Amino acid sequence: MDQLWIDIAAILAVAAPLVIAAMGETLSERAGVINLSLDGTMLLAAMTGFAVALNTQNLILGFAAAALVGALVAAILGVFSLTLGQSQTAVGFVLALLCTDLSSFLGAPFVRLPGPAVPFMPIPGLADLPVFGQILFRHDPVIYASFLLVPATAYLLYGTRLGLIVRALGERPAAVYARGIDVTRWRYAMLILGGALVGIAGAAFSLDLKQGWSYRHTFGSGWIVLAIVIFGGWRPLRVALGCYLFAALEIVATRSQSTLPGIPSQIIQVAPFVLMILVLALVNLASSPTVARWIATLPSVWQRPLLVVVYRLRATAPAALGQPFERP
Secondary structure, rough: HHHHHHHHHHHHHHHHHHHHHHHHHEEEEEEEEOOOOHHHHHHHHHHHHHHHHHHOHHHHHHHHHHHHHHHHHHHHHHHHHHHOOOHHHHHHHHHHHHHHHHHHHHHHHHOOOOOOOOOOOOOOOOOOOOOOHHHHOOHHHHHHHHHHHHHHHHHHHHHHHHHHHHHHHHHHHHHHHHHOOOOHHHHHHHHHHHHHHHHHHHHHHHHOOOOOOOOOOOHHHHHHHHHHHHHOOOOOHHHHHHHHHHHHHHHHHHHHHHOOOOOOOOHHHHHHHHHHHHHHHHHHHHHHHHHHHHHHHOOOOHHHHHHHHHHEEEEEOOOOOOOOOOOO
16 A cells, blocks of 8 residues: 555656646636647756756756746747737747757757756655655655645636636637737736746756756657646646646556566557547547537436536637737
8 A cells, every 4th residue: 555655646746847837838728829839848948947057056046047948938939929920839839849959959068967956855744644744745846836836726717817817818808808908918928927837847857857958858748738738628627637647657657667578668658648649539529519419319327427427528628729819
């Protein structure tokens, strides 16, 4: 049983950077802006955070630099998509490629160098609690921050006037504009805030989870975050659940390398990504009207449980997501 608690604690730790990035992307997409630059941004921020922390021997400056990189890339996306009216998808994809190559070029001098890392910091008193102490209170500040960020994001979106504005930006921006709120300015704010969180998530990899810097250090994580946000239906608690699910799949895959020696390691390494794609496909099927009509043709004894599952999996994107806003 102790091994189970250790595994759960490991899942929470592995998921921490994904949770931070996913909360940032949730805020951005709730405001109506798709930031497809996530994968490249996380790589560039991870490299920058590690390089700054290594040269200054200051972890706070490393995370600040990474947040600045994430915010800057998001601002560039905003200039091209929100101000100049270009496609959010196209600009984000180009930025992802550009940041990926920049991270490899600029990060070459820092490959495989030892550097500073976030210290282990169990919480006195709470860390000694049975079960919960081992699961929740024997981590480092980055993981604790990921725990707090989920309810904080949910409260911001659903418990504050600012959250009401953010959700309206993604659903009916014209109505927000009619109330005298500057749609573009608020979208910029949420995009840059989300980008800063994505940058911090990148530094969480190089300064905590996967300490150090190497070629394409976090490659693929940004695309997974985008998929998880869709899986989570743009709702913070469900998005966090998706992050923990993916982390669990990664840990299972890692453990399987030693227990299943006959399977090539490459297959085991990509298995979590494939399973996440299948889960995403299932979510999209649950949102399809065709599935609802098919369920209606089944015997009544099957309809109710299936409808409950479909309702839980259904994810509806913000109505104005990815759409440019033009003042009337």
